[in-house]
Amino acid sequence: MTPAVPTALLADRLRRAGEVAAGHDVDLVLVTPGTDLRYLVGAGGESHERLTCLVLPAAGHRAPAALVVPRLEAPGLAGLPLEELGVEIITWTDGEDPYLLVSDLAGGPQRMAVADAMPAAHVFGIRDALPDVAQTLAGPVLRELRMRKDDAEIAELRAAGAAIDRVHARMGEFLRPGRTEEDAAADIAAAIVAEGHTGAAFVIVGSGPNGASPHHDVSGRVIERGDVVVIDIGGPLPSGYHSDCTRTYAVGVQPSASVREAYAVLQDAQERAVAAVRPGITAEQIDAAARGPIAAAGLGERFIHRTGHGIGLDVHEEPYIVGGNSRPVERGMAFSVEPGLYLHGEWGARIEDIVVVTEDGCERLNTRTRDLVVL
Numbered sequence: 001m002t003p004a005v006p007t008a009l010l011a012d013r014l015r016r017a018g019e020v021a022a023g024h025d026v027d028l029v030l031v032t033p034g035t036d037l038r039y040l041v042g043a044g045g046e047s048h049e050r051l052t053c054l055v056l057p058a059a060g061h062r063a064p065a066a067l068v069v070p071r072l073e074a075p076g077l078a079g080l081p082l083e084e085l086g087v088e089i090i091t092w093t094d095g096e097d098p099y100l101l102v103s104d105l106a107g108g109p110q111r112m113a114v115a116d117a118m119p120a121a122h123v124f125g126i127r128d129a130l131p132d133v134a135q136t137l138a139g140p141v142l143r144e145l146r147m148r149k150d151d152a153e154i155a156e157l158r159a160a161g162a163a164i165d166r167v168h169a170r171m172g173e174f175l176r177p178g179r180t181e182e183d184a185a186a187d188i189a190a191a192i193v194a195e196g197h198t199g200a201a202f203v204i205v206g207s208g209p210n211g212a213s214p215h216h217d218v219s220g221r222v223i224e225r226g227d228v229v230v231i232d233i234g235g236p237l238p239s240g241y242h243s244d245c246t247r248t249y250a251v252g253v254q255p256s257a258s259v260r261e262a263y264a265v266l267q268d269a270q271e272r273a274v275a276a277v278r279p280g281i282t283a284e285q286i287d288a289a290a291r292g293p294i295a296a297a298g299l300g301e302r303f304i305h306r307t308g309h310g311i312g313l314d315v316h317e318e319p320y321i322v323g324g325n326s327r328p329v330e331r332g333m334a335f336s337v338e339p340g341l342y343l344h345g346e347w348g349a350r351i352e353d354i355v356v357v358t359e360d361g362c363e364r365l366n367t368r369t370r371d372l373v374v375l
């Protein structure tokens with residue numbers, strides 16, 4: 001069972017979502033199963049060809065809040081406090097047109113926002129049922145809520161960080177010369193579960209030249225003594241909140257002086273970017289803080305991705321720590337700081353911590369050494 005989010009908290013989220021929607025000139029927000037729905041009503045169900053959809057009126061719009069759901073799936077909603085939240089359940093049976101139910105409920109909107117992850121089949125079904133209503137994305141509305149974590153969410157992210165740190169602490173058991181990346185990844189995935197996650201959302205074991213591909217998955221490559229290995233791992237806790245942490249290891253021996261020098265630059269860059277985090281600094285300034293020392297060392301071309309991403313119910317969510325994002329960060333925002341260096345065909349390195357913005361700085365949720373540990 002997933003831990004219940006207090007009903008009062010859900011009620012507050014629904015109310016605020018309605019207010020933010022009104023502020024964005026949206027009359028209605030439509031949310032199909034996924035993390036947005038989980039955030040708003042406490043659980044999501046699954047999205048497939050049968051429409052399940054939360055119809056959420058903006059503040060001041062006359063539609064009722066309702067959850068349109070296939071009759072055969074209604075029993076699965078029994079645990080949700082929908083009645084207390086004032087969300088009416090409207091069931092439909094195979095053969096009915098659920099999109100017409102949505103248009104019946106809609107209350108004559110001018111503009112409606114659809115969840116970013118709504119399947120296109122449903123977006124088009126709703127458009128056909130409400131052909132004169134402008135559609136826009138709900139992301140800009142819902143991110144205003146989801147980006148700012150409350151204390152309970154931060155506690156979950158902190159627990160997730162501690163759990164993934166415990167997996168990194170055991171890396172010496174998994175990364176051994178002669179084993180393949182796949183062997184190591186299978187053990188790491190099991191450890192991710194053993195340490196309290198419900199699953200491994202991703203296990204990147206980038207050994208030797210594979211480390212130069214930031215989103216390398218795993219392969220049959222045999223890990224050799226002398227390899228530099230990027231380990232980027234994470235998964236959700238039962239609450240749905242994710243961990244995500246990268247450390248880079250050396251197998252068996254100290255790597256060459258040139259690798260160690262470049263790694264020291266990366267470590268300094270990550271440190272400076274974390275040190276820069278405080279309320280009011282913009283996302284792009286944090287990105288620049290990471291990029292500066294790397295560029296100064298002549299390695300700018302080797303850092304080929306943004307510095308970080310928000311994290312919560314999704315592994316990647318707002319705010320993105322990237323050039324061009326002039327949004328100031330605020331207390332309660334949680335995101336990764338993860339600069340990397342990628343030397344094609346040779347090796348790669350990345351250091352990633354999740355941080356939460358505090359009143360005057362930030363709290364790191366991953367606390368294991370960021371040194372290039374030799375296993």
Ligand code: ZN
Pocket residue numbers: 215
């Ligand atoms: Zn990533």
Ligand code: ZN
Pocket residue numbers: 244309336338352
């Ligand atoms: Zn990440």
Ligand code: ZN
Pocket residue numbers: 232233234244245246352
């Ligand atoms: Zn990561």
